[in-house]
Amino acid sequence: MKVTLKVYRFNPEADIEPHYDTFKVEAEPNERILDCLNKIRWQQDSTLSFRMSCAHGICGSDGLTINSQSALACQKLVEDYDYTKEILIEPLKYFDVLKDLIVDLTPFFERVKSVNPKTPSSPANVEPEKERLQSIEERSRFDDALKCILCGCCYGACPVMVEQDQEFIGPAAILREQRYIFDSRTADAQERLQVMQKPHGVWACKSYYMCTVVCPKNIKVTEAILRTKKKIIKEQQPKVE
Ligand code: SF4
Ligand code: FES
Numbered sequence: 001m002k003v004t005l006k007v008y009r010f011n012p013e014a015d016i017e018p019h020y021d022t023f024k025v026e027a028e029p030n031e032r033i034l035d036c037l038n039k040i041r042w043q044q045d046s047t048l049s050f051r052m053s054c055a056h057g058i059c060g061s062d063g064l065t066i067n068s069q070s071a072l073a074c075q076k077l078v079e080d081y082d083y084t085k086e087i088l089i090e091p092l093k094y095f096d097v098l099k100d101l102i103v104d105l106t107p108f109f110e111r112v113k114s115v116n117p118k119t120p121s122s123p124a125n126v127e128p129e130k131e132r133l134q135s136i137e138e139r140s141r142f143d144d145a146l147k148c149i150l151c152g153c154c155y156g157a158c159p160v161m162v163e164q165d166q167e168f169i170g171p172a173a174i175l176r177e178q179r180y181i182f183d184s185r186t187a188d189a190q191e192r193l194q195v196m197q198k199p200h201g202v203w204a205c206k207s208y209y210m211c212t213v214v215c216p217k218n219i220k221v222t223e224a225i226l227r228t229k230k231k232i233i234k235e236q237q238p239k240v241e
Contacts, residue, residue: 003027003083005036007048008090009185018097021045022086022164029079033066035103037073038090050101057216060151064101065090070153070214092156094163094166108152111169115177117233138184145179145224147217148172154221160204167200171211174202177223192234202211202228 002024010018025039026096034052041048053059054075062073067081067088081087095103153169155161177196181189196202202225211221 001027001029001083003036003078004086005040006086006088007037007040007101008097009048009100011047011099018090027078029077029083031078033064033076033078033089034062034073035086036078048101049099057148060149060216063092063151063153063156065156070156071217072129073152075216077088085220091163092152094155095152097126103152105152108150108155108170108172111173112150112176115169115173115192116180132185134184141182141184142179144219145175147219148175151216151218153216155212157210157214159208159210160206164206165200167203168204169201170191171205171225174205174225175219175221178228181228190235193228193235196228197232202232204231205229 003026004022006020008018009015009021023040023044024042025036027039029135032055034055037048037050038052042051050064050073051061052074053061055062057072057075060072063070063073064073065088066073066089068130070092074090077174078087089101091097091101091103093106093173095107098104112146150172152172158168158171161170174196176238177192180186181192181196185191205222206224207222209222212219212223
């Protein structure tokens, strides 16, 4: 059968404005959107630019906006969409477009790095006297966060980032910090909680839950953010002796 893809195009060396090109590709319902894009590139227009690597939901490089929602092109099938109509393929929202479907992820990685300071008391800088043992229950507190593949889909889906606060550090950055704050081996959780409270930090999140909806690793991102907020509030309560 023929599937129609309407694809965002922008070549900064030739175009003043972005435009859309429509392609018809031969595809089965159980083929992936990434397969369709590859068919376009291999058979119709070799200039179409997009990122991909593993093609199996591991590397996080092919985050796109498909029919207005962030997703990995390798994880979405043609049959996940109404393929009797055009399927709209656009770059991830929030980020600047470098070419066609490729965005500049620098702001994403800057934010992820910014919330993970190597403070003097961070585990990386403190030599333990004995092995830091951890129970299964303690480990389970941040297990979910370890699944993040840094794809940026949550940034493209977050209404705060896209429409309200361009400086918001964003879901993946908070998730990463939450991983350390709730790790029983972490010695600098208090310093990390301070970092989270900076302007455009955790309190900028308005719990739209879109990060959770689109996360390709099914991470409960909003829940992790809410847990971090609760921890901040709890730490601010006077201790009852
Ligand atoms: Fe991607 Fe999910 Fe990590 Fe966000 S939290 S970067 S959507 S894997
Ligand atoms: Fe690696 Fe899709 S290409 S996650």
